[in-house]
Amino acid sequence: MKDDSSSPGAHTTHYTIRDVAEKAGVSTKTVSRVLNGEAYVAEATRVRVQSVVREMGYYPHTGARSLRAHRRDCIGVTFSAPLSIVPISEALLSHIFSQLYHLFGSKGNSVSFDFGPGAGNLDADYARGLWSRRYAGLIIMGPLASSDTTILRVHESGYPYLTTSRLGCFPECSSAAVDLEEAAYVSTTCLIERGHRRIAHLTSFDGYNAGDERRAGYARALREADIEFDERLVRGATFEVHEIEALVHRLLMERGVTALIDSSAAQDAETIREGARRAGRALGQDTEVLCWTYSDKAAVMSEAFAHVWIPIREALFEGLEALAQWYVGESQGPVQVLYRPTLRETQGLEEVSKPRAVFDLRA
Amino acid sequence: MKDDSSSPGAHTTHYTIRDVAEKAGVSTKTVSRVLNGEAYVAEATRVRVQSVVREMGYYPHTGARSLRAHRRDCIGVTFSAPLSIVPISEALLSHIFSQLYHLFGSKGNSVSFDFGPGAGNLDADYARGLWSRRYAGLIIMGPLASSDTTILRVHESGYPYLTTSRLGCFPECSSAAVDLEEAAYVSTTCLIERGHRRIAHLTSFDGYNAGDERRAGYARALREADIEFDERLVRGATFEVHEIEALVHRLLMERGVTALIDSSAAQDAETIREGARRAGRALGQDTEVLCWTYSDKAAVMSEAFAHVWIPIREALFEGLEALAQWYVGESQGPVQVLYRPTLRETQGLEEVSKPRAVFDLRA
DNA sequence: TTGAAAGCGCTAACAA
């Protein structure tokens, strides 16, 4: 971007270790020793060098240091799926951010976001920050594609890393996740026990592990109850409002559907209501609904007789703490945090409004 | 942190440009040409090299590249004051984050946060990410200390940068800010016109330019009205709830205070109410209040007869856009965005609750 | 306790 000699920073503001060495009357190696807090430097020398460093406002070139010494102090955050399908709410972002600050930032590490792959540049490897030796560790947000293999390379690289979902075929993966297969199983079983046989599943993350788990748990519950699996009752949605509404509408128009599981992650009561209304259904009366929620003690929709709480935030926080320990060498990876979902009656819970997704916000 | 030979990434996962060159049967320079999209590469060569690069999952070493070519693709965000006094609400963070994503992240740049200086490591230079050649541009959040000189060095370095406040003695500074001197002037004048002579000012950011401006505008309004300036009526608060309450309490106990300006940036109605209650005052009746607010059309407290809207978010967004243009070379710096405050009657405005400060959040 | 020399991975300058 900037690469001619008149580029920013090509001026007097940039010093090298040699400038410091000359001014302090020592060799560059001695300055290096002082900067890195190594032993075998005379106290007088150390003090003199330090004062020169401070006086000049000298800071070592990160790139040169990383090149030579393999030392890095930056933790990366990337996104393993397009941001349009990574549902990060305003509240979740704040909490993650605050946590990153407390765990890494306040210890002097910088926290760097690489949106490249998630930004739609899909042939970019989400772990490229590791391969380009930018980061000393990586947090991978979002669902992993069912066919993902990059995570294996990340795992084998030895860098501390954390994903927010498991990959079915690779359980050793360092992850902080919620058991979504069980969540789907619990959801479905619960409805079966209430006598439903035709249960529609409004799901999400098709093509990703998070979607596979949803389908698998649903299918397992049906199988155990000897109910035939009907592919048409399982529909994956993106987060487009109109799409969800249309899907709900069509699902409820299918012959014989008496119950609906919403695991779409949009947490949007209005579109489901509207879809049901258009289908001539009365939610909570002729149609029972069970929604997934990401907040404890908050209902996505009051008509739902029950909710399944997916404690993804809680899992993530525990995972981040474990990652921070791994990062500083206080423990060894991989992180293995797996939370269980919780089934709750909706009764008495306050209905929350649809969370705002951060990457949809416009200035 | 990791620097021995068994460190992460010291394994088979890391390739150099020579590995690519050998595999493609060309020189490293040719690979370099392909990677950088330079001209004068035979189409066949380009295709072959690209396929080798993709196949190996090779990404160039950021540090080496930055060292040799002065090319960087990372924009830094730092904090010029301790985070405890930088009032970033959950909502503001989301918006900034989203904006950073749209302006920088989605174009392939990474966005890196350096909390070091704001994290309490106060002898660290907040612009160190520039001096250590980590960033190609810098966003400096928070108020600048009245005595700050670092900003001059940043300015002279030629890097694109943006501050969120002006420094009185350095108006050329690239900034996106709101005229707080005028805000204080307008606030005070408004109360003077309603007949008040003893106006207390609950202010903030003592020792920072944002605090200086508040005081200056207040003093100017008094001067023009020939009202004597009483130092005891101006009190700076941090964001400690109990401190604000105590300050309000003491201010109102002062002889003859009939009006209060709250420019404390905490946007906290409750503590002001409690302070007033303890002082035996009835806000809106025997004591008139004017609050600063950072949201258009939202009242900090309903007892206030008026609010002054400080459109810092709006200014910041325009500033970030201008910075992005400067960053890609579509325009030249410095950014000069200065918004004016707006006086509004509180009547009819909905009272909002105190915003949650991001860096106070705990997991 | 200090310093000299070499080289990390890449690209600018120059040569072929």
Next chain:
DNA sequence: TTGTTAGCGCTTTCAA
């Protein structure tokens, strides 16, 4: 159109 050489700023290795 491609390759060779040198060197960015730092730290490792080794010698003094």
